[in-house]
Amino acid sequence: MLEIFYAVLLLVLATIVANTIYPYFPAIPQAFYQIAAGAILSLAPLYHHFVLEPEIFMLVIIAPLMFYDGQNANPRDIRKNFGSILSMAVALAILTVVLMGYVSQTVLAGLPLALAFALAAIVTPTDAVAVSSITTNIAVPERVMGMLERESLFNDASGLVAFSLALTAFTTGEFSLSSGIKHFLIVFFGGLLIGLVLGAIAVWARVYLVQSGKDSASVIVPYDVLVPFLIYLAAEHAGLSGILAVVAAGLVYSVSTNQLRLSSTQLQLVSRSTWTILTNILNGFVFVLLGVSLPTVWVNIQQDHTKSLTTFITLAVLLYLVMLALRYLWIRLNWALIHSDKSDRRQHALIGALSGVHGTITLAMAFSLPLTYHGASFPFRNTMIFIAAVVIILSLLVPTIVLPFILPSKQLPVDPDDVVRERKALVDYATSRLAQENPDSAAATQTVIEILNSQATNERPDRHKVQGLLNHATKIETQTVQQMADDGVITQAFAARYIRILVFKSQLSSHNPFVNLTLWFRFVSHRVRHGFSRRFRRQARIRKQQEWLATHDASPEQRAAQQRRLALEQRRLPRKRQHNRAVDQERRADYLKIESTVYENVMTFLTETASVENQAEVNAVRNYYNARHRRFNASDATSEAQNEMFIQAFQYEYTYIREQRSAQRVSAAMAEELYQQVSTDQMLYMQEFADAD
Incomplete structure (x- = not known):
């Protein structure tokens, strides 16, 4: 227990140090400082051979972040752009997994097709947190930014379901297209449904507590913080998407804003401040953990396949370029349904393609690969984690360099x-x-x-x-x-x-x-x-x-x-x-x-x-x-x-x-x-x- 406490304490300190340095050199995205802080932290003996527990990562970090994103989403905007969400988060995600799966098997000889699809599913989901990190000082067009935020809310579930199906096909040796589609629909829409129901119950219980006089910050704030964890666990135990469940619950909270405001001003201020602090720390955790994990991944790759390191890097670059091209064509042909003007469609397609940044979910799925398979080490595990890590870094690095040349600096309503x-x-x-x-x-x-x-x-x-x-x-x-x-x-x-x-x-x-x-x-x-x-x-x-x-x-x-x-x-x-x-x-x-x-x-x-x-x-x-x-x-x-x-x-x-x-x-x-x-x-x-x- 004491080691866990020290590990968490050092991660918090690394996040604070990175966030402290960032204002001095804001031209570099904050995520890079956090990754660097994590890499330095990995030198501590406590983090040698660090292995991320994906279940804990998804529950403790991803669930509250996705719930918070759902809370701050605009329900009217989601209803209005539901077609765009299905296009980007479902259709494009599935097409990307299939196409990159075949590319991965072609480049990496000996990689089973099922694992190739699993690798493609790992690097498919985009991350709104990472996008916000690299576009802090850049004026991204409103249509494109809205599309990216909506896509990242829902394509995590697509990637997770595709990843689960690919792993099942590899471990059992059986795969049925019809049963796969059925499983996907149940997990996807079942997660949304259970999230909506549990979110409505959570809102009702919160309103009841406030109306019955139990509206102190010591009651309501812990209650709000616990809600995403409970809903995520309930959905996962039911075999449904916990990520989509917490997103749906967050949307219910967003719809119920008027009801939730019927509380004291102090409670609203404390609740808002608590969520702001919590999400800022968790966002930093994501990239600090990535930095802590990279040295272990590098060591494992060198021990396993030193001679193939160039091939792995080549495949990671190729996968990133394939995703970039696919996203560009999808938006350029207006299949993303963001209704850009013809004069802006080319620029919006380029910005949308470059802004498909990967981060939290990709990292979590990569580390959730099994350690063993039939009593031996799971094949290609370190390879897939390394490729995923390179894709994450590329997706952060390329837009950081290119976007400032394409887009103007963000103009605030008033100069700070x-x-x-x-x-x-x-x-x-x-x-x-x-x-x-x-x-x-x-x-x-x-x-x-x-x-x-x-x-x-x-x-x-x-x-x-x-x-x-x-x-x-x-x-x-x-x-x-x-x-x-x-x-x-x-x-x-x-x-x-x-x-x-x-x-x-x-x-x-x-x-x-x-x-x-x-x-x-x-x-x-x-x-x-x-x-x-x-x-x-x-x-x-x-x-x-x-x-x-x-x-x-x-x-x-x-x-x-x-x-x-x-x-x-x-x-x-x-x-x-x-x-x-x-x-x-x-x-x-x-x-x-x-x-x-x-x-x-x-x-x-x-x-x-x-x-x-x-x-x-x-x-x-x-x-x-x-x-x-x-x-x-x-x-x-x-x-x-x-x-x-x-x-x-x-x-x-x-x-x-x-x-x-x-x-x-x-x-x-x-x-x-x-x-x-x-x-x-x-x-x-x-x-x-x-x-x-």
């Missing part, structure tokens, strides 16, 4: 960089208004501003700019403490101690050991000058009072008043304090005075300095001072004020969008994107506020 820039401006407007309208609640205001700024952008602050702002804030602290000591608000000794600690922290936070050292000398010289001058003036007043008492003949009342003033001045002379609890309390009171005044002055500086360009840097410094201030000034009143200010800030953000749109400074698409972001932020905050209460 423009969205980030407008979001920064929006938050800057809201925070400026918030600071202006709430001058008496600095702590609550700055906390709200900090949170809003952190939501506006996730860019990393410039370290040098942050250090410059911190240096300036430190100068403000020094000047504030200096002024408070001059005014007698705090003692000189405590001011000196505060400045020493401040300068020490400044040295620790800077790579330059002399940074802010001038602040210390400036403060010390000021304190020396101020201390001497103040002591000198006080001593001069005492001497004058003593001379007045000695030289003037005053009344007893006047002499008593003058003596009281003299005693007061003498008491004000600096003297060494005794360390006791009262002194500690006084020091704490002095620190709180300093901290409060410093916080207000620094926040005023940051508010005046903040702009769209330095939001990240200002927020980093604001975060530091807010955290320090909260340690000494936390209160329920501040929390209540923050809640009111958040509502106020969201209203300012809406006002900004409305004003920008009215002035035609932003497009309708940009305004819609900003409205959606602000609405999401407000909805999440209100939900958190409700939970806190």
